[in-house]
Amino acid sequence: MRPLDVIAFSLTSLGSNRVRTLLMLLAMSIGVAAVVLLTGIGNGARLYIVDQFASLGTNLVIVIPGRAETAANTPATLVGETPRDLTLDDAQALSRGEPVRRMAPINIGELSISWRGRERQVPLLGSTASLLEIHHLRLERGSFLPEEDMEIARPVCVLGAKVYRELFGRENALGELVRLGGFRCRVIGVLGSEGRSLGMDTEELVVVPVAFAQMLLNTEGLFRILVEARDPAAIARLKTHIGVTISKRHHGEEDVTIITQDSVLATFDKIFKVLTLTVAGIAAISLVVAGILIMNVMLMAVAQRTGEIGLCKALGASQLQIMVLLVSEALLLSAIGGLLGLGLGFGGAWAAVQFYPDLQAAPPPWAIAAAFSTALTTGFVFSLLPARRAARLDPIQALARH
Amino acid sequence: MIELREVSRIFSVGGQEVRAMDRISLAIEPGEYLSIMGPSGSGKSTLLNILGLLDTPNSGSYLLEGQDVTSLSDRQLAATRSRKIGFIFQFFHLIPRLTARQNIELPLLLAGVPRRQRLERSSRLIEAFGLADRPHHRPDELSGGQRQRVAIARAVINEPAVLLADEPTGNLDRSSGAGIVELMEDLNHRGLTLVVVTHDPEIGERAGRQIRVVDGRIVHDSPGG
Numbered sequence: 001m002r003p004l005d006v007i008a009f010s011l012t013s014l015g016s017n018r019v020r021t022l023l024m025l026l027a028m029s030i031g032v033a034a035v036v037l038l039t040g041i042g043n044g045a046r047l048y049i050v051d052q053f054a055s056l057g058t059n060l061v062i063v064i065p066g067r068a069e070t071a072a073n074t075p076a077t078l079v080g081e082t083p084r085d086l087t088l089d090d091a092q093a094l095s096r097g098e099p100v101r102r103m104a105p106i107n108i109g110e111l112s113i114s115w116r117g118r119e120r121q122v123p124l125l126g127s128t129a130s131l132l133e134i135h136h137l138r139l140e141r142g143s144f145l146p147e148e149d150m151e152i153a154r155p156v157c158v159l160g161a162k163v164y165r166e167l168f169g170r171e172n173a174l175g176e177l178v179r180l181g182g183f184r185c186r187v188i189g190v191l192g193s194e195g196r197s198l199g200m201d202t203e204e205l206v207v208v209p210v211a212f213a214q215m216l217l218n219t220e221g222l223f224r225i226l227v228e229a230r231d232p233a234a235i236a237r238l239k240t241h242i243g244v245t246i247s248k249r250h251h252g253e254e255d256v257t258i259i260t261q262d263s264v265l266a267t268f269d270k271i272f273k274v275l276t277l278t279v280a281g282i283a284a285i286s287l288v289v290a291g292i293l294i295m296n297v298m299l300m301a302v303a304q305r306t307g308e309i310g311l312c313k314a315l316g317a318s319q320l321q322i323m324v325l326l327v328s329e330a331l332l333l334s335a336i337g338g339l340l341g342l343g344l345g346f347g348g349a350w351a352a353v354q355f356y357p358d359l360q361a362a363p364p365p366w367a368i369a370a371a372f373s374t375a376l377t378t379g380f381v382f383s384l385l386p387a388r389r390a391a392r393l394d395p396i397q398a399l400a401r402h
Numbered sequence: 403m404i405e406l407r408e409v410s411r412i413f414s415v416g417g418q419e420v421r422a423m424d425r426i427s428l429a430i431e432p433g434e435y436l437s438i439m440g441p442s443g444s445g446k447s448t449l450l451n452i453l454g455l456l457d458t459p460n461s462g463s464y465l466l467e468g469q470d471v472t473s474l475s476d477r478q479l480a481a482t483r484s485r486k487i488g489f490i491f492q493f494f495h496l497i498p499r500l501t502a503r504q505n506i507e508l509p510l511l512l513a514g515v516p517r518r519q520r521l522e523r524s525s526r527l528i529e530a531f532g533l534a535d536r537p538h539h540r541p542d543e544l545s546g547g548q549r550q551r552v553a554i555a556r557a558v559i560n561e562p563a564v565l566l567a568d569e570p571t572g573n574l575d576r577s578s579g580a581g582i583v584e585l586m587e588d589l590n591h592r593g594l595t596l597v598v599v600t601h602d603p604e605i606g607e608r609a610g611r612q613i614r615v616v617d618g619r620i621v622h623d624s625p626g627g
Contacts, residue, residue, distance in 0.1 A: 001513075001514050002514050002516070005511050005517075012500060016498075308497050310495075311495045312512060313456075313480070313483075314454070314456060315508055315512055316485070316512050317512045318477045318480035318481070319477075319480075320477065395456045396451050396457055399495060
């Protein structure tokens, strides 16, 4: 029999029992749609996290004062001593090195800000001009912190979008003097409304020069230092550079913790990949259930069509041909159901994006291929038994029962 | 052309052996018109099934056009059935979801004949068998006589060597039955070997050669009048 004739013959057979065919298509398409949709959402979640990290800067190395793995157990912690602070001089020293592209010291605290009687508490972030690039911040208007010696405590500030709205409404803020803690400072810029960037809501932030922040918060130390490597290959060299520089300055002690962005990112990436695989696996079970339904219905169909099968044998169909006919029917069902399921799954993913634009629910190509081929495979495997049974029917008895 | 030598077919029913065919030897020449008669359970259907390669004998040999077909594989048997044998059944055995034309073309479809050739051959038979106004009707829209015509067209579309008919008029009224017999005899006049199993002596006696089977043996074999 020619392949096209097999398909046409299978279609007439599927068309002759519409309810049965529709039910099987429904089961198959729901299974495929579930795989596509769930992996899409899982993948979307993964991309969301990766994106969050990327917004923090990619080739970034974060230097935190104190050794994370030992700080809790040193005698120093028992007598209430904190680890040695990172200072602006440390930061200065770190920025001088071949693998370094940019460096931004960070200080954070919370202060009240007020303008013409309006007041609110804000998280304060002290840094330098390079933070704009390192943190991928977007400036809505005005200018960012000036490029100058970071020891200069110039009383200027850049407001987060929300802080600006709440203090100034629609009025012009640039050049205005606000009261920040006990000091007056001039607004020189407003950040764009990017939303959150890994734990920090940039909309609510007030950014000031790092030396000014130290003055406001009355501290010598830094919260951390962000160092950006020249390129991904330079990250290892950068870590060595940081270790050597710090231990040289801290009397031979390397009392800092160095976190690389990509190690954290890799961990999250792995967790979400496993999660996506898990939900895909759970969804794939529904495909197997659909396969069992196909087998069940086909066994019934073989019983109903005994006469037809006997007739085909009398007319010259071999056992193999009978099997091919029945398996093709199941494959055709699976393929059509699979395509419908892909449509449904993509529709669902699209709808999810409409509701949660942050979650870019894009089903990964491997999931599409896996869902579709699982559908075909289950259709194939679960039709083998009924097809074999049909092929082995005794034509005389099959015809007699007709 | 057809030669059975000492062919036996034994069924075991409830632990007991039933000899449906008991060392039957039979030779049928090309173009012969043979009727097989006998009481129910005498073994005439078994004989027809053996001739049609739907069943295989327990012992003895069967030569079809000189070829021993007793030990063929399933695939070879299917291919031989497809090329050399045409079946007509009492209950027509048309596939209800297919049109008359599709039913007629079914053996060609199974044999992998291209669409254009199928169409050509089925058109010729539809015309010749008086079905020209009904090719797109499904079996339930056809009369009994028309259904059997479709079945005969299906049986001969592969241009078989022999046409085997099992009670071809058993499910038809008198006049439709007569039409079907005329159609088969017409095919026989054109050289097709025809073997008819029937209960009806009126039909059986029209055949050029009549055999009578009782208890799995041929008890009478004579040229008819």
